[in-house]
Amino acid sequence: MxxxxxxxxxxxxxxxxxxxxxxxxxxxxxxxxxxxxxxxxxxxxxxxxxxxxxxxQVSILTDKMIQGTQIPAEDKKTPPSGTDGDFFPINKEETTGQDSDETSSASDEETNDQAGGENPGRKDVRACVAVEDNLREEGEPMNVYLTFDDGPSENTSDILEILRKHNVKATFFVTGKEGEEAGAWYRAIVADGHTLGMHSYSHRYSTIYESVDAFKSDFTKLHDYLMDVTGVDSKFYRFPGGSSNQVSNTDVGEFIDFLGEEGMTYYDWNVVCGDATSQIYTADELVENVMTDVVKYRNSVVLMHDAAEKDTTVEALEILLRKLEELGAQILPITEDAPVIHHSIS
Ligand SMILES: [Zn+2]
Missing domain, CATH: 1.20.5 (Single alpha-helices involved in coiled-coils or other helix-helix interfaces)
Structure with a gap:
């Protein structure tokens, strides 16, 4: 116990x-x-x-890759006299290699039926200007359509100021940027009388080119957003990487059909300044790249960029405008009446 x-x-x-x-x-x-x-x-x-x-980063690198090596097949087909067939001033080393020769001959075959500037089988797409009809004889007028992709950004404000100073209008193919500041940039483009074009909301190749549905949903998102922010019902589209990009797994023709149904006109370019390639150019070189090519065409659609990191483009613009004015070129925004420039689609 x-x-x-x-x-x-x-x-x-x-x-x-x-x-x-x-x-x-x-x-x-x-x-x-x-x-x-x-x-x-x-x-x-x-x-x-x-x-x-x-x-x-993949999208940016893809951009550089595409724009650094992309020679529109239509341009290679009929190189103007006095050139070495390398129509674009950028990345000469790459375009003279064996690979590019192979690409060139393949493109020639593939683009024969595009020579008339039509879009066979495509619905409601405005016919593009045939390359041979766009070649310029000396003394003929020169229309230059400056286009800025990938913005808006803080650089857009500087670009707008320069354009205002020279009293010329351009075209901005914008992507989706959120926030009040971005909203003000979009509205400033419109208020200054420039053309507001679309360049996809996300600019992510892997997303937008995944399927037609993905493309449509990205398109609608940006279209509605721009309508909301600016009241503009944008009618112009530029494919990230251009319509001839080889990144998309889906046939680009299906996206083109969709744009046609939406009453959109898509624009590629026939002149590049080189501000989105892996090669770094100075402002003077960017200008030189453009000046070398604009004299060859009656209508030049010039690819430039107003993304945040493109300070050299801003620097180049002032010089470029002065040189174009000296040359007597007409600097115009893309409108419903503007000639349509397309890359050939293989
Ligand atoms: Zn782009």
């Missing part, structure tokens, strides 16, 4: 100690699980953000 009485408090003590140990272990496990979950979630968030920025 007395033995039992002595054992009980001892037993209770041990029991309490055991319970405390168990509780400590439980708390430890719980803490471990919580920390593990937090680590996993942080890692997930980090990877998502990283994936997002990598997707953006």
């Amino acid at each position: 007395s033995n039992q009485e002595q054992k009980t408090p001892q037993g209770l003590k041990e029991q309490r100690a055991r319970r405390q140990r168990v509780n400590r272990i439980k708390t430890g496990i719980l803490l471990f699980v919580v920390i593990w979950m937090v680590v996993c979630m942080s890692l997930n968030i980090f990877l998502l953000v990283r994936m997002d920025s990598l997707e953006d």
Whole structure:
């Protein structure tokens, strides 16, 4: 009996100690699980953000790759006299290599039926100007359509100011940028009387060119957004990478059909300044790239960029406008009456 009485408090003590140990272990496990979950979630968030920025980088690199190597087949087909057949001033090394020769002959065959400037089988698409009809004889007038892709950004404001100073209008193929500041940029483009064109909301090749549905949904998102922010029902589209891009897994013709049904006209370009290639040009070189080519055409659609990092383009614009004015070129915005410039689609 007395033995039992002595054992009980001892037993209770041990029991309490055991319970405390168990509780400590439980708390430890719980803490471990919580920390593990937090680590996993942080890692997930980090990877998502990283994936997002990598997707953006892939799009930028794809842009550089396309614009650095893309020679519209229509241009290679009828090189004007006095040139070495390398119609674009950029990346001469790449275009004189064996690969480009192969591309060139393949393109020639593929584009024969495009020579008339028609879009066979395409619905409601305005006929584009045939290359041979666009070649300029000396002394003939020169129409230059400056186009700015990938904006708006803070550089857009500087570009608008320069255009205003020279009293000329241009075309901005914009992407989807959120926020009040971006809203003001879109509205400034419209208020200054420039043409507001569309260049996809996300500008992510992997997303927009995944399927026709994906393309449509990106298109609608940007169209509605621009309508909301500026009240403009944009009628002009430029494909990221151009209509001749080789990135899309879906036939570009299907996207063209869709744009036709929407009453849109898509525009490519026949002159590049070279501000989106892997090669870095100075402002003077960008100007030179444009000046070398605009004299060859009656109508030049010049590809430029007003993205945030394109400071050299802003620097080049002032010089370019002065030179174009000296040359007596007409600088015009894209409108319903403007001649349509398309790349040939293989
Ligand atoms: Zn672009």
